[in-house]
Amino acid sequence: MRPKRYNTRFSRSPSLLGGIVVQLCVCIGICLRLSVHFHGALQDESYLRSSQSRRSLTNTKAELHTKKEVRQSENSSEENIHLPTATVNLPHNTDGLSACLLVNDENPRLPEWLAYHYQMLPLRSLIVAVDPASRSSPSEILSRWIDTGMLEVDVWEDDDYMIQGQQGHGLCDATNPKVDCVKHHFNRQRYFVMKCMSDFKRRNKTWVLLTDVDEYVTFNQILDDDPIAPLDQAPDGIPTLSDWKLRTNSFGGGVVDGSVNGALLELKNGMKDGNQNQVVVNNVITKANDVEYGNVIEDASGNKFYLRDDIAYRDATAMPNAPKGVPTLKDVMIIGTRLFARIFNDAYDGNKNGEYIEIKMGWENGDTAMRKFHGGHLIHDAKQKKYYIEREQESWPPHVSPKTARNARTRLPIVGDGNTIYDILKNELNEYPCVTMPRLLYGSYEEDDEKPRWNTAPLGFEDENFVTLRYKWHAIKGVFDVNKYPKTIIDVSRIPMSVFNGKAFEIHRPLTKFCRKDPPRYSLSLLRVNHYADSFKAFSYRHDSRSFRKSRQYYDEMVGCTTAAKDEDVIQWLQMFVHSVGEDEAQFLLSDAGRFVSWSKK
Secondary structure (H helix, E strand, C coil): CCCCCCCCCCCCCCCCCCHHHHHHHHHHHHHHHCCHHHCCHHHCCHHHHHHHCCCCCCCCHHHHHHHHHHHHHCCCCCCCCCCCCCCCCCCCCCCCEEEEEEECCCCCCHHHHHHHHHHHCCEEEEEEEECCCCCCCCHHHHHHHHHHCCCEEEEECHHHHCCCCCCCCCCCCCCCCCCCHHHHHHHHHHHHHHHHHHHHHHCCCCEEEECCCCEEEEECCCCCCCCCCCCCCCCCCCCEEEEEEEEECCCCCEEEEEEEECCCCCCCCCCCCCCEEEEEECCCCCCHHHCCCCCEEECCCCCEEEECCHHHHHHHCCCCCCCCCCCEEEEEEEECCEEEEEEECCCCCCCCCCEEEEECCCCCCCCHHHHCCCCCCEEECCCCCEEEECCHHHHCCCCCCHHHHHHHHHCCCCCCCCCCHHHHHHHCCCCCCEEEECEEEECCCCCCCCCCCCCCCCCCCCHHHCHHHHCCEECCCCCHHHHCCCEEEEEHHHCCHHHHCCCCCECCECCCCCCCCCCCCHHHCCEEEEEECCCHHHHCCCCCCCHHHHCHHHHHHHHCCCCCEECCCCCCHHHHHHHHHCHHHHHHHCCCCCCCCCCCCC
């Protein structure tokens, strides 16, 4: 049975004024589909077939503008945040999970992403923002899901989550040398995810996934190629390296700087307990997952060191409040070696509470004082005046002990047994509202004997049309230089609405007070995000302002690191999906998956 609630943007609209109005709306829809406001959508051949679909998209562009005018006339929330309006006076669906998705020519992979997460999360509510640079519209694909009643879907334009004039609004002018299109794109992302989460919160939703169309969430089961798990404490006789930092020396070698504590004997190079020591690590790129907190590393002289979890240590020793007479700094931003913040209770210079100022620190790049900077602790400026840093990490999820994490990972289900991501969030990760998930990069390598055999998918589907079935080789787990930044899933019901004001701190860590600033250890994570580079054709398919998306050299270097190991963790999802919705519905929802349109065709 379809739910009564239909989406505000792409859904069937009941006629209130009879057949004449319906006919007029249809005519308007036909005309406007031909207009330039669909960003060249007629180039997308899916539009040519949309009239043959057994279900059609009935909302028109005129309806979208009407609803936008309604939004603008409504009052904002009590925190004065401008929010796109959810459906009013209709029952809200609080079942299932939600997602925020920014798309740009994603139609070839969007059907797979929707079906996978519908089955695995389970995804039931979605907000999609279409990049102005996109040459295609996802409307036909999304209308299939809406017409089945399986998903609540809202589609937003820039004006729904940004204000005219903000950097990131509208199409970026790549021909203007003064315009940074990468920053333009990042700003759009940061505004979108915050507005999207606030909208879901107002609609009484809970967990919201923040990923891209080339990323798929799955269970992080224990496998033979997992990186080593961190130790809770230093082994007997191994000194601890604290306030450490990994960097590259002038010869290209890996170097770890830090303070040596707890050495039982004088070290081979003459350094003693408490002194600054430099530890040289060979082949740091291939062994980058060894240079992590909780691990033991060895320097060129044969000395071994245990790498302390500095952030966890500072969390445990943080002060809850500022000492008497010491000003508090909030919303701190460090740019290079300069520190900016909002100051409160300024006993030194009499600045007003909340005033944004620069504190002269006298830092140098990489010095230890910068590494020790952490909420809940004191810092000293260049004149040795003390300041207390707001304890922003009070709501962070703690680092889980290796033993606890490994036990939890042994309880993880496999894809295909009927369990969902929500089951893990509810039963294992429900204590804190922000779960950060490491990414694992999958490349385009296929063994010769694999290419002619597409036999994983159910009857009627071809593996070559699905990245989750076709590409099985991936990078070394836990290596940041290859897998890059983690992604998050956030329970917005447990976060104050005021937190969603403005733009996200960054797309991979949107909420500084609820999401940890240090990436999770792969070996301690219960969930992970499979990131599919796909073929170069797919990688470069988007109309993307970021130049690396068109670079064959960049692509080859990236996928060249993705043959470390092979797994088939997620391939059973499609059979589950077909069994869940039926063969006919699955074929309908997944039609044109993996189909790329040639933009040179008119």
